[in-house]
Amino acid sequence: MFLIVGIAPKTKILDHTPRICPACGLAQARLKRVDSYFNLFFIPLIRVKKGETVIICDRCESVSSEMSSPYYAPQAGKNLKCNSCGGPLDGKFRYCPHCGKPVILKIS
Incomplete structure (x- = not known):
C-alpha cells in the first residue's frame, strides 16, 4: 500500500x-x-x-x-478619454479598462 x-x-x-x-x-x-x-x-x-x-x-x-x-474614479480636473470607446481613463493606463484596446488618449 x-x-x-x-x-x-x-x-x-x-x-x-x-x-x-x-x-x-x-x-x-x-x-x-x-x-x-x-x-x-x-x-x-x-x-x-x-x-x-x-x-x-x-x-x-x-x-x-x-x-x-x-x-475607478477619474482624477478631478482631467477629462481623459479613450479614443476608441470614449470611456474615462487614467494617464498611466496602457489599455482601456472598458474596451480593452491600446490607449490613445484624447483630452476633452
Whole structure:
C-alpha cells in the first residue's frame, strides 16, 4: 500500500468584483488569497498556512498587494478619454479598462 501526500497551493477568490489592475490598467483583477493545503491523493484536506490577501490580474497575472478600490474614479480636473470607446481613463493606463484596446488618449 502507498500514499500520495504533500502540500500544495490553492487559490481562493475572495471577491468576484473586477478591479483595475495596477500593471495593465484593465478591470480584470480580482481579490484572491493563496493558501497552502495538506493533500492526500491530490485532494486538499487541511489548510496548513493561510496566505496573504493580494490582487491578481486574470489577464497579465501580475500580483499587487495594494488594496485599490473596485471602481475607478477619474482624477478631478482631467477629462481623459479613450479614443476608441470614449470611456474615462487614467494617464498611466496602457489599455482601456472598458474596451480593452491600446490607449490613445484624447483630452476633452
